Amino acid sequence: MGALSHIRVLDLTRVLAGPWCAQTLADFGADVIKVERPGAGDDTRHWGPPYLKTPEGADTREAAYYLAANRNKRSVTVDIATPEGQAIVRELAAQSDVVLENYKVGQLQKYGLDYASLKAVKPDIIYCSVTGFGQTGPYAQRAGYDFIVQGIGGFMSITGERDSLPGGGPQKAGVAIADLMTGMYSTVAVLTALAHRERTGEGQYIDMALLDVQVAMLANMNSNFLASGKPPARWGNAHANIVPYQTFQTSDSWIIVAVGNDGQFRKFVEAGQRAELADDDRFATNPERVRNREILVPILADMVRTRSKHEWIDALEAAGVPCGPINDLEEVFENEQVIARGMQLELPHPTAGSVKLVRNPIRMSATPPEAQAHPPTLGEHTETVLRDVLGYDDERIDALRGRSVI
Numbered sequence: 001m002g003a004l005s006h007i008r009v010l011d012l013t014r015v016l017a018g019p020w021c022a023q024t025l026a027d028f029g030a031d032v033i034k035v036e037r038p039g040a041g042d043d044t045r046h047w048g049p050p051y052l053k054t055p056e057g058a059d060t061r062e063a064a065y066y067l068a069a070n071r072n073k074r075s076v077t078v079d080i081a082t083p084e085g086q087a088i089v090r091e092l093a094a095q096s097d098v099v100l101e102n103y104k105v106g107q108l109q110k111y112g113l114d115y116a117s118l119k120a121v122k123p124d125i126i127y128c129s130v131t132g133f134g135q136t137g138p139y140a141q142r143a144g145y146d147f148i149v150q151g152i153g154g155f156m157s158i159t160g161e162r163d164s165l166p167g168g169g170p171q172k173a174g175v176a177i178a179d180l181m182t183g184m185y186s187t188v189a190v191l192t193a194l195a196h197r198e199r200t201g202e203g204q205y206i207d208m209a210l211l212d213v214q215v216a217m218l219a220n221m222n223s224n225f226l227a228s229g230k231p232p233a234r235w236g237n238a239h240a241n242i243v244p245y246q247t248f249q250t251s252d253s254w255i256i257v258a259v260g261n262d263g264q265f266r267k268f269v270e271a272g273q274r275a276e277l278a279d280d281d282r283f284a285t286n287p288e289r290v291r292n293r294e295i296l297v298p299i300l301a302d303m304v305r306t307r308s309k310h311e312w313i314d315a316l317e318a319a320g321v322p323c324g325p326i327n328d329l330e331e332v333f334e335n336e337q338v339i340a341r342g343m344q345l346e347l348p349h350p351t352a353g354s355v356k357l358v359r360n361p362i363r364m365s366a367t368p369p370e371a372q373a374h375p376p377t378l379g380e381h382t383e384t385v386l387r388d389v390l391g392y393d394d395e396r397i398d399a400l401r402g403r404s405v406i
Helices: 018-026 083-094 107-111 115-121 146-152 177-200 212-214 219-228 262-271 287-289 293-304 310-318 329-334 337-341 382-388 394-402
Strands: 008-012 033-038 051-053 059-063 073-077 098-101 126-131 204-209 245-249 252-260 322-326 344-349 353-356
Touching: 008 083, 018 033, 018 073, 018 098, 018 126, 018 177, 033 083, 073 353, 073 382, 083 353, 098 177, 098 212, 126 177, 146 177, 146 212, 177 204, 177 212, 204 212, 212 219, 245 293, 252 310, 262 287, 262 310, 287 293, 310 322, 329 337, 382 394
Parallel strands: 008 033, 008 098, 033 073, 098 126, 126 204
Antiparallel strands: 051 059, 245 252, 252 322, 344 353
16 A cells, blocks of 8 residues: 555646656655646657657657656646636645645746645645745746756766866766756655644645755765865866776776775785785875876776776675776666666556566665556546546546547
């Protein structure tokens, strides 16, 4: 049943931050009703290729992007631009515990679907708004995109190769990290609000902003700046205070070597048959290695290029030197540890036969998350939800469909 099986979530979000929060709640058993535009649905359904394939190899209507953030939900199509559609959403809200939305600031007010309007029909509702910049401040009306927020929020100032090296300059993350972290912070906020409501009976409004999250998640980099007054610089795959603590190219691929002390450095160069480097005064201690980084690193780079990735990993693991490969995703899902932890899963799908997804990484002894249902096809549960949750009969449902409300 899941720890949250007593909770219903009305999900008015699309793309990634909001859906990521909703999916996490759904993994723990919440009944998540995803409201989508008739005929179009969540924008990410069309963010392809790649698309999920039928057993015959044809594209379905589900882009892989959409599949990543929408399992365990029920899809209902409702045109909220119509009075009847707005009424349906209000009725669903009255039967829900949580509302999630990521519309532009003030946009839902004109539909009567803002917090004040839904609180009138459900006084203890928990209403979570996710926007780029929050409900207040001079940027509140701006559209917030993850890429832009990574730049404004400082992430790209510390990510990327050093300006002085080839390829240097700011770099975004390989995934929409501000969106994903906002989804996770939103999940924490919703669960906290549910705990508060359980004790007091009081619902509340949650104002989540991608920029706030991006700033907060810089963690020790924020503290470094606040303590010193000096903005941190980009170091690429190197470390500002430890050498060698970076990537190296092998004869066939790349590895990470994370030397944390002088003893590990000695073991590293001994494994590379360059033991004399550990006795060189310029490299014997970490402070000296940092000072002489530009001399030492090219020597180590030449040393590492003499062997393959797997030869180095085997040698360094045997020597107790922290290291690891840089895997592509094919290698990730073939990795014995990833397989042992069951990170890939497969669920039945009505048009594709089955769909491969990634398991929720949280493990719990009593109330673990579960992947029970495929990401829904567009409007797959419209009739079921209207009938079972709101009590609509077939005649009323047919009339709404005839007027393109659903």
